[in-house]
Amino acid sequence: MARATSILLHPYQQPFLSSQPTTSQSLLPLISFSTLTTNKRLHFRRPFNTFYLSSNSSSICCCQITRVSTAPVESAPLPDCDFQDEIARLQSLLSRLSSSKNLKDKIRVLDCDSRVRQLFSARKIGFSRVVTSLNLDIYDLFLLKCLVAAGQEHVLYSEFDSFDTKYEFHRSSLKSALYMLVEMIENLDANNVGKVIKKKDAKDGKNRVLAPLKKLLRTLREIEQFYDCIGGIIGYQVMVLELISPSTSERHTLNWSHHLDETMKCQFLEIHVPKGLDLAQNTEYASQAALWGIEGLPEMGEIYPLGGSGDRLGLVDPHTGECLPAAMLPYCGRTLLEGLIRDLQAREFLYFKIYGKQCITPVAIMTSSAKNNHELVTSLCERLKWFGRGQSSFQLFEQPLVPTVGAEDGQWLITGPYTPVCKPGGHGVIWKLAHSKGVFKWFYGHGRKGATVRQVSNVVAATDVTLLALAGLGLRHRKKLGFASCTRKSGATEGINVLIEKKNLDGKWAYGLSCIEYTEFDKFGITDGPFYPHSLQEEFPANTNILYVDLASAEKVGSSGNADSLPGIVLNLKKPITYVDHLGIQHSVSGGRLECTMQNIADNFLNTYSSRCYKDVEDALDTFIVYNERKRVTSSAKKKKRNTDKSLRQTPDGSLLDIIRNAADLLSHCDIEVPEIKDNDKYFHSGPPFLILLHPALGPLWEVTRQKFYRGSISDGSELQVEVAEFLWRDVQLDGSLIVVAENIMGSTRIDEAGEPILIYGHRCGRCKLQNVKVLNRGIDWSSSENIYWKLDVQRFEALKVILHGNAEFEAKDVVLQGNHVFEVPNGYKMQITAGNSGFSVRLDPIEKGMMDCGSWFWKYKLRGTHIQLEMIEL
Known part of the structure; x- marks a missing residue:
């Protein structure tokens, strides 16, 4: 030896x-x-x-x-x-x-x-x-x-x-x-x-x-x-x-006409196109459903599944070089997470304007440790002082990571000893996790019965009536789960919503709304790509992951203790697993991990009947679906634009075009001339034809927003940003850049008993009136190669910019404002711009003490049947 x-x-x-x-x-x-x-x-x-x-x-x-x-x-x-x-x-x-x-x-x-x-x-x-x-x-x-x-x-x-x-x-x-x-x-x-x-x-x-x-x-x-x-x-x-x-995959392949499938425990299974309410067609009922949603806001919570790693965005911190999750994408001047809260606060502001009451919705956020997701989200909330909502109105809970496996042998992928490659286990873990982390009880403690769920990458989900009508119908009719849907685009990485009909082994018939993930199309015999005649997916609507959920029903599933608490488990092997080892070498291999699909909780809410009745059954189900025009329901910023793709679909660039399309639709119904926006292919290399970005608190219902705008025009290549809720546009012609930014958009903050700043709606807001105004300047430098439009990082030659501090007010009337100007109004003052010898004159006066909190004018919201009518109150 x-x-x-x-x-x-x-x-x-x-x-x-x-x-x-x-x-x-x-x-x-x-x-x-x-x-x-x-x-x-x-x-x-x-x-x-x-x-x-x-x-x-x-x-x-x-x-x-x-x-x-x-x-x-x-x-x-x-x-x-x-x-x-x-x-x-x-x-x-x-x-x-x-x-x-x-x-x-x-x-x-x-x-x-x-x-x-x-x-x-x-x-x-x-x-x-x-x-x-x-x-x-x-x-x-x-x-x-x-x-x-x-x-x-x-x-x-x-x-x-x-x-x-x-x-x-x-x-x-x-x-x-x-x-x-x-x-x-x-x-x-x-x-x-x-x-x-x-x-x-x-x-x-x-x-x-x-x-x-x-x-x-x-x-x-x-x-x-x-x-x-x-x-x-x-x-x-x-x-x-x-x-x-x-062999297992073969056993999971279903023939939709007639099939005995042990995993589904049925002897007959068929899928149908769900009917549902079309919000774009039945506008009167859509308005009623939206009002139910506003009225029920104090009973609603908000759920954001932010645990995904967002690999396809390729987002990197410019200072540290570290990979960032999708929630931190800087979109239109703010992170995607800030955009979600901004949309929520706009609905709360609408509730305040109608009912005169403060409503703060509790928000549950599912994070993960992928790309420091949990730490970054927490840090952002702290840095922004919990968005003026108080830390107690947020509940952050972290989802576990799961190992990825090789596609050929099912072996766990590793980067080194004791170091498996792990990723989030899909948004479907949210129900079981919410139960185990006490999130449902937390919602109940806030008096909540239901919640809306949306993904962080979908930037248009709160457009017009979509979310409010979804919540309103769910609450009003005591549904367990609801989907917001739209037409599906071929090739998009999204599933379909279906009406399931199956005959159970006991002879009873079961019905319910559910979805099939795009990764499962092959197993179910559904072709993807260009539509073919009689294709199964041709008529089925898109699953957008915008949900209404009854909290008690969801908790019952999440606490079941069996496999039902992890709905829709799939193994997606269609995307390569990319990771970097500890020596900095990048690997890309075929593999995947078990993922649960959040929306397949619907499979637990099927209704049973003694006889077959699918033609007349949908209205009586515990699940439901609403439709709207696609650009008002889903447009995602989930992957980086690549020149090899030749498409802007699901990129930040493409979603920005849909935001602009929505704004153009809104304003064109106000007798405002807006240039036509062509197909995305036209703007793949050039950027958008113009920019219109409106704060959602101007509505968020378009019926409300349209009463604040009337007549005028916006020229091709112009830019309009309105970051103020108390706003009036009358006969304004814009050729160039107009930017109105208020420090207090919906209200101002006060320190509560716990020492936290809380946003008080309607208190000391900034205000802006534009009447018979022509804005002329050179605007954005559209030829600049440095422009990143979806980030709102653009170069300008000239602009007219109005900055309102605190409760400042700005009024311009019967005037032409030409060239580069910045009007900055201090807190407690009102600035008036009128025609003058040199083109225009400026007058700055203090706001009267009795008007400091409410302003010299404001919009009064009144309910008229199923509609909201605005009246301007001038003091």
Whole structure:
């Protein structure tokens, strides 16, 4: 036996790569060890470094070597029989675990598994010694054994592929090397370190092992506990393999005419196009539904699923270089999250103007740790002082991350030892998570019965009546779930809404609104791409993820304790998994992770009948759907524009065009001439034809906004921004840039008893009147290559800008304002612009004390049947 030696491993100075590394490989922790029983040379392929270990009487070092083979090593996909064998093994293990009474019994069951027994053997170099050296508790040990039993032991060490048989080592030998590395940490004697290693190095080495291992254990704990309804870690892997397995996929393919499907527990299944209310056609009933939504605002909450990583946006912090989540996208001068709150406050302001009462809607935000999502969202809310709503009106809850798997073999992808590639598990986890985090009880504490749900990337969801009518119908008719929908565009990454009709095995018929995700079209025989005659998706509307949900019904599903609490589980293998390893090398591989679909909670709300009745059943269902014109329902900023795409669909650029289209539609009904906006292809390289951005508090119902605008024109290439709610436009001609910005758009803040600033609606607002005014200037430099229009980062030659501080007021009447001007009005003052000898004259007067809070004029909102009528009150 060789005497004890000291070893220090040195990685290569240059990475050694013959081809893309296989997804199952990772990097062995480079730490020191003190005992080697034989003199050997290890020669093996590594994804990032190649080295050998040589032993002599005094030391072992690491040197660069020559690669033996240039042939890339690829892992072949497992045959389907292996999938089925593995599924059967894991299901049997799950059954025995579920019968165990306590944690110790569960560990005994796991110890009988061959994979666990092999890795956690009690021999001297067994992994149990590693666990002992790191002081892990019994539950951590249970989690590691679940990981190994699930066939993912490669996460705990590097899986190596040898280049030739001469230097081939079995996996067990390589594991022994890892164990001895950790054993060095245990047995290091300060008198035996020599000149090569110090005791501090050993402690640092242990920390390098312990830190990623603890992070792994946190991830495993979240998976085991959150996915307990499907069997935790092992159940997660079973479902992955079932969805990957070709034979399983075939079993999930449905014939919509007549099919016996065990998973659906029915003997007949058919889908129909749902009818629903068309808000654009039935305008009177749409107005009534919107009023129900306004009236019911004190009973409503708001839910934002922000946990997604938004990889397709490619968003990066310009200062730190760190990747950012979609919620932080700087869109039209503010983050997407700020845009959601802005829309919500506009509805609250409308409620105040009608009923004279303050209403602050509680907002629940689901975040994740992906791209520091939770920390960034929290930091933004704190920096903006919780948007003047108070911290108590927000509930942030973080969703767990789940491991990604390779598409061919179902193995967890890793970036290094103890470091699986993890991503959010889909928005569908929100119901179970909201229950476990007490979010439903929190809503009840605020007196809420229902909630609207929208995604952060959809920037037009609150346009006109869409959200208010959806909420109004849900509350009024005591529905459990509602969808806001529209026509679907071919090729868009969005699902479809359907009316399900099925005959259960007991002979009863079940009906309900639901959806099919675009990733599942192939399984259900639905073609995507250009529409074909009689195509299944030709008539079905788009699923937009805009929902009304009854909170008690949603909690019942989320707290069910079974797989129903994770609705619509899918494994989307159509998008590559892109990640960067710890050496900064980027990888893109075919894979996915289990994702739950938020809207498929609808599958739990089917109504049953004794006989078939789908033609007349929709109005009586617990689920419902409303339609509107597509640009008033969904237009997403979810992916970066690329020149190779030749399309602006679902890009920030394309969604900005829809915002402008909506504004043009709104104003054109006010006898205001607005240039025509052509198809998106026209603006792929040129940007939009003009800019019109209106604060939603001007309405948000278009019926309200249109009473504040009357006659005039906006020329091609012009820019109009109105960031003030108390606003009047009468006979204004705009040729250039006009920007009106109020510091107090909907009110001003006061400090409450808890010391927080709270926005008080209608209090000391800024105000602006424009009557018979012509604005002429050179406006935006449309030829500038620096313009990013969707960011509102544009270069201007000239502009007319009005800045209102506090309760400042601005009035311009019977005047031509030509050239570059900035009118800045201080708090407590009123500025009047009229015609003068030099073109115009300016008068600045203090506002009378009795008008400081309410202003010298304001819009009074009155209900007239199903409509809202505005009256200007001048004091």
